[in-house]
Amino acid sequence: MESDFLTYSYDPGGPGHTTTQAYSIGTPILKLGVTNWMDLELGLALFNSLRQNGPTNTAGRPGGDVTRARGFGDTLLGAKINLFGNDGGDQSLALLPFVKIPTAAHGLGNDHLEFTLNAPYTIALSKPWSLTLEPNFGVLRNADNSRYRENYGFIANLNRPVFIDGLTAAAEIAVDISSERQEGTRVSFDPSLQYLLAKNLQIDVGVYLGLNKATPRYLPYTGISYRF
Secondary structure: OEEEEEEEEEEOOOHHHOEEEEEEEEEEEEEEEOOOOEEEEEEOOOEEEEEEEEOOOOOOOOEEEEEEEEEOOOEEEEEEEEEEOOOOOOEEEEEEEEEEEOOOOOOOOOOOOEEEEEOOEEEEOOOOOEEEEEEEEEEEEOOOOOOEEEEEEEEEEEEEEOOOOOEEEEEEEEEEEEOOHHHOOEEEEEEEEEEEEEOOEEEEEEEEEEOOOOOOOEEEEEEEEEOO
16 A cells, blocks of 8 residues: 555646645555556545635735635556566566546546556666656646647656665656647656655655646655555
8 A cells, every 4th residue: 555644736827827725635556466567556535625716916816716626536547567677686667557537526626537657667776876767658638628638758766775774865857748738848856755664664755846837836745655
């Protein structure tokens, strides 16, 4: 099981100059190993809250109509398929196909299926550094939810152990590109820490920092991973 305890997002530059604030409590991903190279995954969003203000006023503060929504979120069904490097070595490659099932409460989702495919590749560099490169592709709904469009992304994550046994620091750059130009390319810098409390228990803390206007300004999170 992997789960965020809490995530919070603040985006003052959304479509139509809206300001969006959102948070989620409990977003577990349940993973069932079916072979030594594959698992099946179920992602849930137990509680979500969304507040969206109309266009900012002349003072730069949120104004206009306020939209609120809260409740259960969308559901993810997918798998992780290791192509190589599952049982050792200094390199690994996997495929992560997912389908999003529209189970979100009114106002929290787009009421349509969506599809994504990630392909994380990890390589051990000079000790103790490690690098993960992760291209991804999605078939998602567009901003006004009128049709499907393609989405492309890329993540570069550099990490190493720091300070004490079990503590790992990571720095990540994430790029998200829509096939619709008006949606804008999202770019974020994502520092994080992971601490291995026990052999099968890890906690995480980090923040996504938007590097351009198209990206939410910040999204902090805390989470936990536990292997049964």
